[in-house]
Amino acid sequence: MNDELLAYLEQNFRPHPWHGIPVWSKEDPYINVYIEIVPSDTVKYELDKSSGYLSIDRPQKFSNIIPFLYGFVPRTYCDSRIASAAAEKTAMVQVIGDHDPLDICVLTERPITHGDLLLKAKPIGGLLMIDRGEADDKIIAVLKDDPIYGELNDISEIPPKILARMRHYFLTYKDFPDEGERKIKIPAIYGQKEALRIIDLASTDYLAAFPPKVFSAK
Numbered sequence: 001m002n003d004e005l006l007a008y009l010e011q012n013f014r015p016h017p018w019h020g021i022p023v024w025s026k027e028d029p030y031i032n033v034y035i036e037i038v039p040s041d042t043v044k045y046e047l048d049k050s051s052g053y054l055s056i057d058r059p060q061k062f063s064n065i066i067p068f069l070y071g072f073v074p075r076t077y078c079d080s081r082i083a084s085a086a087a088e089k090t091a092m093v094q095v096i097g098d099h100d101p102l103d104i105c106v107l108t109e110r111p112i113t114h115g116d117l118l119l120k121a122k123p124i125g126g127l128l129m130i131d132r133g134e135a136d137d138k139i140i141a142v143l144k145d146d147p148i149y150g151e152l153n154d155i156s157e158i159p160p161k162i163l164a165r166m167r168h169y170f171l172t173y174k175d176f177p178d179e180g181e182r183k184i185k186i187p188a189i190y191g192q193k194e195a196l197r198i199i200d201l202a203s204t205d206y207l208a209a210f211p212p213k214v215f216s217a218k
Helices: 003-012 080-090 160-172 192-209
Strands: 031-037 043-047 054-059 069-072 103-107 117-131 138-143 184-191
Touching (some): 031 043, 031 103, 080 184, 117 160, 138 160, 138 192, 160 184, 184 192
Antiparallel strands (some): 031 069, 031 117, 069 103, 117 138, 117 184
């Protein structure tokens, strides 16, 4: 594919939010993040993987309101390497990846009222979540230049009540009353160094699942 054609496509066509945007922005230490849902949403939006459009997944259950921006890291995929990392932390034998892009929660002081947008964020840690035997890590990040959270560099710097709110949301967001045992577990919380490793593993899982296509110069 020649440079002129590539430039034309970049200028005239929207890239797929999952496949068409790089993990890292041009400004280290920030990654690109695609936001699907925000705290004011009363339904859970999720990327339609085939089309790249945002679609309705389900209404939010009861009074459960997401307390942060939520989306995924482009060109990541949670497969065997993410499962192995979860097994290292939990000694679980039969854990698998959830076969989705790597989820991310972004902290900001500013109200952002809709999803389907890109932003730059700095990873500072993560939650290892196990959802019915599937590794479903949640990277924690802060919005670039945010006046309150932007200077944080590690999850240990987050106020404990905010971290508790995150854990409570994920431990309860799929629960119905009288359904019995909780489906979700969060066996580990990790800092920035491990978050960067998880992003790298998910990027490698992505390349294994979606190897780059090579076009001939005909």
